[in-house]
Amino acid sequence: MPPSIQALTHRYLRHNKRFPHVWCPGCGNGIVMGALLRAITRLELEKDNIVLASGIGCSGRMPTYLDFNTLHTTHGRALTFATGVKLANPALNVVAIMGDGDATAIGGNHLIHAARRNLNLTAIIINNSIYGMTGGQYSPTTPFGATTTTSMYGHIEHAFSIAELAVTAGASFVARSTVYHAALADQLIEQAMMKPGFAVVEIISNCHVQYGRRNKIGNAVQMLTAFKEQAVTVKKAATMEPEELQDKITIGVLTDRNLPVSTDEYKRIREQARAGQEKR
Template sequence: MAGVTELIHKYLRHDKKFPHVWCPGCGIGIMLGALIRAIDQCGFAKDEIVLVAGIGCTGRLPVYVDFNTLHTTHGRALTFATGVKLANPKLKVIVVMGDGDAVAIGGNHFIHAARRNIDLTAIILNNSVYGMTGGQFSPTTPYGMRTTTTMFSNVEQAFKISELAVTAGAVFVARGSVYHAKMLDGLLEKAFMKNGFSVVEVVSHCHTQYGRLNRMGTAVEMMQWQKEHAITVEKAAGMADEELADKFKIGVLIDRELPVFQDEYDKVKARAKGISIP
């Protein structure tokens, strides 16, 4: 345990005015721990990592870690990351977003980054709610749940972020949860090492806003819920749809090879140099 703490401290910005903004019991800290362990495991240097985030609770993450960090406008993290990556392809660009950030305001950028297959890793922390603004429903709030803007229950259907990413063309898509922290380390490592647009959805909880309104208990109880409702991809393969109705799949959902934007654009550059344009 001491070793893990020491490792994390190596990557934290000690000149930043701690404490952080997150509530006690929040899952974002667990995700940040997994992110740091995975980066360390992959052996990236601090200087080559660019950590990009949007707005919201999850968007506050980069300020605490000692990388090149970029805290962008709401929903636009992937667009800034696209620019960073294309201007300097040697950098390892990791984008951290919340569910509202990634698939509501930034939904269009998300599907297009996946379609374009640009070499980025998008980590989406899905806590089913807009936490920082006080608990309004997000595109991933399940049908029938209470939030501060759906006090008479949510009448909209929820997005399945990972499945959306698969359909949009991401080459690596995985889902984990903050309860399965060890597994999350592994998923993030695989995502970082993948060439192309990789997505890791992290199922988390917001006991302060979402949990309280829906009487789901403390952070521990909500993590217990994650434990009970998570089914590994391998296990889910042999199960009927009815059995999976209230479950979510964790593990690697897809790992495939498709042409990556930068590699293709290098060919464009070669063609452009060969052909003389008047």
């Protein structure tokens, strides 16, 4: 039995923070926050040992509401701050929560290098294909042809596939879910937090206010229903042709590999440096 929403609320939400939160009714961010909290509960992690870092945008506000060590950084830079925290105190469980623009436009450089560097960090990327907070401008994951407030004639650029990008950049663990598949999201975040090395979970989410409405996909429920219909598992996707996969969302674990983790490797460097100094 997963813990009740009330139990999670009492345990993890900051009651001294002046609610309400900034998210629109029906926003997928709440589902992702719930998935993160259920994963943390299942892993029985101490609140004192969790650091949640975010960038800027709707996703950036999540740490404000949660009773961990929380860090709301600058736009795109969550992973850089998280890198410093983790290296300074490797005992902490460090999670970065980002949006699609945050993680792959302004912070794209940091994402690929964090993946290559392979620190023991978890990155959760909420991908709603739009800049919601600033009014619905196109992001690196806005589909070709989509209408946004900066592509009113139809979008002429191509979208990143975030999870595939993270695989190519070298992350140890990469997975994708949607906000419709909340139970899967719980499980993937749990796996990502357990995984030694850099772990990325992309969660496809709905911004019905800025994206769904303007692209005639509909309200929150209609968008979630669409995710249900578009989703195919990694296993099924492997049997499908690229043309068949065009409008699909591949969900599940895309990669899970064991690579040397730089947080651990650095321990070895310290020993080596100390030994070198003693010799001198």
